[in-house]
Amino acid sequence: MAHGSATARKPAATPAWYRVALPTSRRRALWAHGDDRTLWAACGCAWDAVAITPIQLGLDALTAMRLGVASGYPVLADQIHDELYILVPPGTGAAATGLPGVRVLSTGSQLLTPVTEHGTPAAHWISPPHRSRPRLVPADRLTTHLRRLMAPPYEGAAAR
Numbered sequence: 001m002a003h004g005s006a007t008a009r010k011p012a013a014t015p016a017w018y019r020v021a022l023p024t025s026r027r028r029a030l031w032a033h034g035d036d037r038t039l040w041a042a043c044g045c046a047w048d049a050v051a052i053t054p055i056q057l058g059l060d061a062l063t064a065m066r067l068g069v070a071s072g073y074p075v076l077a078d079q080i081h082d083e084l085y086i087l088v089p090p091g092t093g094a095a096a097t098g099l100p101g102v103r104v105l106s107t108g109s110q111l112l113t114p115v116t117e118h119g120t121p122a123a124h125w126i127s128p129p130h131r132s133r134p135r136l137v138p139a140d141r142l143t144t145h146l147r148r149l150m151a152p153p154y155e156g157a158a159a160r
Contacts (some may be wrong), residue, residue: 015063021055021077021084021126030118037115038123044107047074047136048093049085051103052146058084061145065137073137074129076113079121085111087129092139099146 023031030036043049052058055077067073076085085105093104105111112123119125 015059016069017059017062017075017126020069021059023079023121023124027118027124031121035116036118036120038112038120039115040110041113043105043109043111044090046090047087047134048090048139049076049087049105049109049111050093050096050137050139050142051105052084052086053101054082055079055084057101057146057149058086060149061142062086062137064145064149065141067137069127071127072130072135073127074125074134075127075137076111076119077124077126078112079124081122084126086137086142087134088139088142089136095139095143096146099143100150102146 052061058075062073062075074087076087077083078085091106093106096102097104114120114123114125
């Protein structure tokens with residue numbers, strides 16, 4: 001085979017949700033500066049929150065769902081606790097109850113949310129909500145994708 005005739009493989013592109021979730025050096029500098037604020041927001045009225053640990057599992061679910069990062073689906077990251085919060089319609093988060101590494105925040109719970117654009121290491125929007133009315137992630141679809149990601153690898157074809 002002549003040099004250069006082999007097809008070069010392109011490295012796999014980093015999924016969009018991973019690109020927006022990684023704190024940039026600019027964001028880290030803003031966090032270090034300390035002029036950010038957070039507030040507690042009540043869950044269960046306008047939305048429920050599905051908390052997923054580790055962040056990677058939640059990002060994989062969002063990627064599998066093919067939701068656009070700029071589509072206005074509100075998603076928060078807590079880099080300190082390696083937890084991702086995905087906002088779903090109120091009263092629907094219970095669909096994810098019982099999944100390993102998943103907690104549901106609904107009526108009676110509160111979620112730490114950023115007030116400033118850059119947030120804090122404990123609460124920053126990786127996908128901020130639209131100002132008018134946020135698009136909420138369908139809890140049943142999220143739960144389906146989380147279950148698939150947690151299932152053991154399919155061995156049907158390989159076992160033959």
